[in-house]
Amino acid sequence: MPNSIAEIKELLNNRIGQQVVVKVQAGRKRVKTLHGTLSKTYPAIFIVHLDGDGDDLQRVSYTYADLLTHNVSLAFE
Template identity: 45%
Template sequence: MGKNALSEIKLTLDSFIGERIRLKANSGRRKTIERTGILEETYPSVFIVKLDEDQHAFERVSYSYADILTESVELKVFQNDQLIPVKYISTQ
């Protein structure tokens, strides 16, 4: 499951490169951060999100595919004025 699941998440995100997304990340001690931006690039271990300039102090953030697998990061893609969740669902 481990390596294959991460590869499937990467392949899913590859199809959304350049799309506007909203992410919700757990930052510990009951804190969650919500950010919006553009899925800029995917790499073998991480993906990069370019954040909206006027809303955030940072220009870009990166997260690993394991963050999606463990649900410490939730991604939703804006498509046709709707938010579509990006999740890994095991087929076993």
């Protein structure tokens, strides 16, 4: 991932609509993996619509700072 929030925003703006795998630090030594589509970007956050996997969550949002601090990681398919 890029090294600044501006670079992260630009990268994600160019990837809207693509499939993505999101890995989130869910606590001590726990990582949650989600699959979905990058749907929208806003000035401070981005939104991922999740694939139907039976959970009640249909979409999640994260800040660009989450990517910068490695609390969240994205991998495009």
